[in-house]
Amino acid sequence: MSLSFPTLSIPSWDSSTSRPIPQCSSSLNVSAGSLQVVTKNSGGGAGLCRRFCGLKLWVIKRFNLWKKNREFGPLKEFMTIKYQSLPDDSAEETKRLSKSEESSLHELQADPFTNVVPSRSHSLNHATEGGRGPSLCIAVIGATGELARAKIFPALFALYYSGFLPEDVVIFGYSRKDLTDEDLRSIIASTLTCRIDHQQNCGDKMEAFLSKTYYLNGGYDNCVGMSNLNARMEQIEGGSKANRIFYLSVPQEALLDVASCLADNAQTCKGWNRIIIEKPFGFDALSSQQFTKSLLSKFEEKQLYRIDHLLGRNLIENLTVLRFSNLVFEPLWSRTYIRNIQIILSEDLHSQTRRYFDGYGIIRDIVHSHILQTIALLAMEPPISLDGEDIRNEKVKVLRSIRRLDPSDVILGQYKSTSGDKVNLNNLTPTFFAAALYIDNARWDGVPFLIKTGLGLIKHRVEIRINFHNVPGNLYRERLGHNIDLATNELILSDAPDEAILVKINNKIPGLGLQLDASELNLLYKDKYSAEVPDSYEHLLLDVIDGDNHLFMRSDELAAAWNILTPILQEIDKNNATPELYEIPTKVVGSFLLGKVLFLSHNSVLDDEQLTTGQIDPQPLLSKSSSLPEAKLDLLHKFHVRFQDVLILELRRRQPQIYPTNKVLDHRMTIAD
Numbered sequence: 002m003s004l005s006f007p008t009l010s011i012p013s014w015d016s017s018t019s020r021p022i023p024q025c026s027s028s029l030n031v032s033a034g035s036l037q038v039v040t041k042n043s044g045g046g047a048g049l050c051r052r053f054c055g056l057k058l059w060v061i062k063r064f065n066l067w068k069k070n071r072e073f074g075p076l077k078e079f080m081t082i083k084y085q086s087l088p089d090d091s092a093e094e095t096k097r098l099s100k101s102e103e104s105s106l107h108e109l110q111a112d113p114f115t116n117v118v119p120s121r122s123h124s125l126n127h128a129t130e131g132g133r134g135p136s137l138c139i140a141v142i143g144a145t146g147e148l149a150r151a152k153i154f155p156a157l158f159a160l161y162y163s164g165f166l167p168e169d170v171v172i173f174g175y176s177r178k179d180l181t182d183e184d185l186r187s188i189i190a191s192t193l194t195c196r197i198d199h200q201q202n203c204g205d206k207m208e209a210f211l212s213k214t215y216y217l218n219g220g221y222d223n224c225v226g227m228s229n230l231n232a233r234m235e236q237i238e239g240g241s242k243a244n245r246i247f248y249l250s251v252p253q254e255a256l257l258d259v260a261s262c263l264a265d266n267a268q269t270c271k272g273w274n275r276i277i278i279e280k281p282f283g284f285d286a287l288s289s290q291q292f293t294k295s296l297l298s299k300f301e302e303k304q305l306y307r308i309d310h311l312l313g314r315n316l317i318e319n320l321t322v323l324r325f326s327n328l329v330f331e332p333l334w335s336r337t338y339i340r341n342i343q344i345i346l347s348e349d350l351h352s353q354t355r356r357y358f359d360g361y362g363i364i365r366d367i368v369h370s371h372i373l374q375t376i377a378l379l380a381m382e383p384p385i386s387l388d389g390e391d392i393r394n395e396k397v398k399v400l401r402s403i404r405r406l407d408p409s410d411v412i413l414g415q416y417k418s419t420s421g422d423k424v425n426l427n428n429l430t431p432t433f434f435a436a437a438l439y440i441d442n443a444r445w446d447g448v449p450f451l452i453k454t455g456l457g458l459i460k461h462r463v464e465i466r467i468n469f470h471n472v473p474g475n476l477y478r479e480r481l482g483h484n485i486d487l488a489t490n491e492l493i494l495s496d497a498p499d500e501a502i503l504v505k506i507n508n509k510i511p512g513l514g515l516q517l518d519a520s521e522l523n524l525l526y527k528d529k530y531s532a533e534v535p536d537s538y539e540h541l542l543l544d545v546i547d548g549d550n551h552l553f554m555r556s557d558e559l560a561a562a563w564n565i566l567t568p569i570l571q572e573i574d575k576n577n578a579t580p581e582l583y584e585i586p587t588k589v590v591g592s593f594l595l596g597k598v599l600f601l602s603h604n605s606v607l608d609d610e611q612l613t614t615g616q617i618d619p620q621p622l623l624s625k626s627s628s629l630p631e632a633k634l635d636l637l638h639k640f641h642v643r644f645q646d647v648l649i650l651e652l653r654r655r656q657p658q659i660y661p662t663n664k665v666l667d668h669r670m671t672i673a674d
């Protein structure tokens with residue numbers, strides 16, 4: 002069978018010799034008080050340019066620090082310096098140094114009535130205290146596209162609205178269409194909404210925001226387009242300190258050309274330049290490696306922010322907060338106490354918006370970055386600090402310790418297309434994926450990380466479930482019913498349908514006698530917190546502005562993630578792993594598929610009685626040789642045989658020493674579709 006995956010053509014830049022030379026603004030005249038620094042960009046190497054600018058800004062920083070110290074005292078200066086335009090290295094250094102000062106400042110800034118400390122002390126509006134801060138130019142390349150309209154501009158507006166962008170921010174929209182500033186503004190205006198808690202001045206804020214947006218027609222030569230963009234930015238920056246963010250929201254085929262032209266023609270030497278890159282990050286290990294090589298021949302690693310908006314959810318950030326700031330969790334966080342971890346990301350409607358989805362499929366779209374990054378954050382060793390690089394150092398160790406996925410540990414499915422579908426799926430493109438992953442290190446040896454993700458499932462669910470072992474020698478086992486596995490503790494971190502943290506515990510039912518009940522300690526966010534949850538693009542854009550890159554994949558993480566998935570991707574490419582078709586919306590698609598694939602492939606029979614009572618003994622299942630009739634499949638379907646039940650069954654078959662066969666499957670302990 003012939004394959005029709007789109008192949009990514011990766012134009013590579015010649016990086017064999019020295020790194021190409023980026024053009025910073027052609028001449029600089031930066032003043033910092035009486036300090037005049039004039040530099041000509043003679044087209045030296047990028048490193049030289051950066052180092053020189055770095056040195057220059059370091060001098061300016063020191064000068065400003067000294068000056069501000071005299072005016073305001075050390076605390077305030079620190080804040081001023083922190084938000085100034087520093088080369089990345091210096092900014093990192095400042096970030097490390099400033100932690101204690103920042104916390105004292107936090108105390109000072111706490112609202113005296115509620116004692117609530119603003120969660121982001123780094124609103125760039127602070128930058129203007131005591132003098133003009135660096136200007137910030139944000140360029141959205143691909144401004145007329147779906148993503149820019151639906152997500153990027155609304156997120157920028159929300160940040161502006163809440164005071165997280167400096168007053169003098171300037172936002173450029175760039176594409177090849179022949180539009181005016183006004184055209185762009187009306188496109189953006191059509192998608193802007195106000196935050197419910199500040200409705201009063203929304204109209205004014207919108208107007209102010211729109212007046213800061215400009216359009217640039219880049220034309221069909223991106224290098225010319227980027228030079229023009231640079232000229233417009235310089236005009237606005239007016240020769241003062243300036244930072245730039247370039248959000249590359251263009252189709253993958255255009256990415257390298259845009260990035261290369263940007264690197265050479267639109268970077269400033271008067272502050273930092275950060276580049277946001279949208280997923281998918283390559284098509285497979287090889288194409289991604291070439292892609293990365295090309296990018297790194299033009300930019301430094303720390304300039305690159307590979308964005309996966311799913312990582313901007315509160316749930317993800319909270320993973321590390323819960324673990325590292327609560328004594329009750331971290332000591333239990335290992336194979337000694339944890340039986341398995343489940344990561345579920347199911348979408349109710351099959352999303353038609355991803356134009357690249359066909360040929361890419363759910364493994365590249367969701368598993369590669371979102372699921373693997375979630376596992377990395379959840380399973381990493383404690384980093385030495387919250388610094389982005391320290392966290393990335395730990396994440397990459399986890400990714401490199403995950404066993405390459407054995408194709409036979411994977412279940413693939415594809416929803417049946419309907420006539421109205423915009424995307425015609427290639428018959429090898431999976432839209433459903435379930436698997437067990439293993440991390441081969443001391444902390445996690447033998448603990449299955451069970452993943453389920455799919456489109457077109459009945460319910461939108463984003464959830465992480467941490468299942469703990471049985472209590473050894475449990476005194477109450479007689480009271481816990483016949484299946485002690487049902488009575489294990491579970492920590493459930495839920496993002497959708499509701500944001501919540503739940504801990505499943507065994508509890509005495511009040512009253513005489515001793516009856517136990519499995520109850521949930523339940524922190525339901527909507528009952529506890531009234532603040533509106535910002536969109537994940539807002540969170541991540543703010544991280545880029547702050548230079549916090551811990552939720553963005555570094556090149557080595559990217560490569561390690563591809564390495565895990567390569568065996569299954571190759572099997573799909575060779576047509577050895579064809580997804581099972583399923584109807585949408587399907588109530589129990591996961592169970593149905595798993596049941597069908599696993600039971601049928603082992604030619605087993607399910608006994609009606611076993612099914613209806615839930616007393617499923619895996620042994621006869623796996624040994625009998627006749628195939629499962631349709632009617633029984635239907636029964637299986639109705640019975641909601643659950644994802645983990647079936648996986649556990651299969652895992653037991655393969656690794657009986659780790660999963661000894663019980664008379665009864667640990668059946669209702671986990672996930673329903």
Ligand SMILES: NC(=O)C1=CN([C@@H]2O[C@H](COP(=O)(O)OP(=O)(O)OC[C@H]3O[C@@H](n4cnc5c(N)ncnc54)[C@H](OP(=O)(O)O)[C@@H]3O)[C@@H](O)[C@H]2O)C=CC1
Nearest residue numbers: 143144145146147148176177178250251252253255279280
């Ligand atoms: N849409 C989404 O929800 C998601 C998108 N992504 C990724 O984001 C990126 C953008 O997606 P999306 O907005 O949907 O794509 P669209 O096709 O809707 O928009 C692409 C934009 O890029 C511009 N463009 C196209 N070719 C070039 C070029 N050679 N040089 C400069 N600009 C160009 C287009 O305008 P013009 O033709 O006028 O130049 C348009 O503004 C893609 O990489 C995609 O993979 C990732 C996750 C989700």
Ligand SMILES: O=C1O[C@H](COP(=O)(O)O)[C@@H](O)[C@H](O)[C@H]1O
Nearest residue numbers: 309310311348352355366367537
């Ligand atoms: O990035 C992606 O995310 C969406 C789901 O995002 P949401 O904010 O709408 O929940 C997913 O549909 C898509 O496949 C993926 O590319």
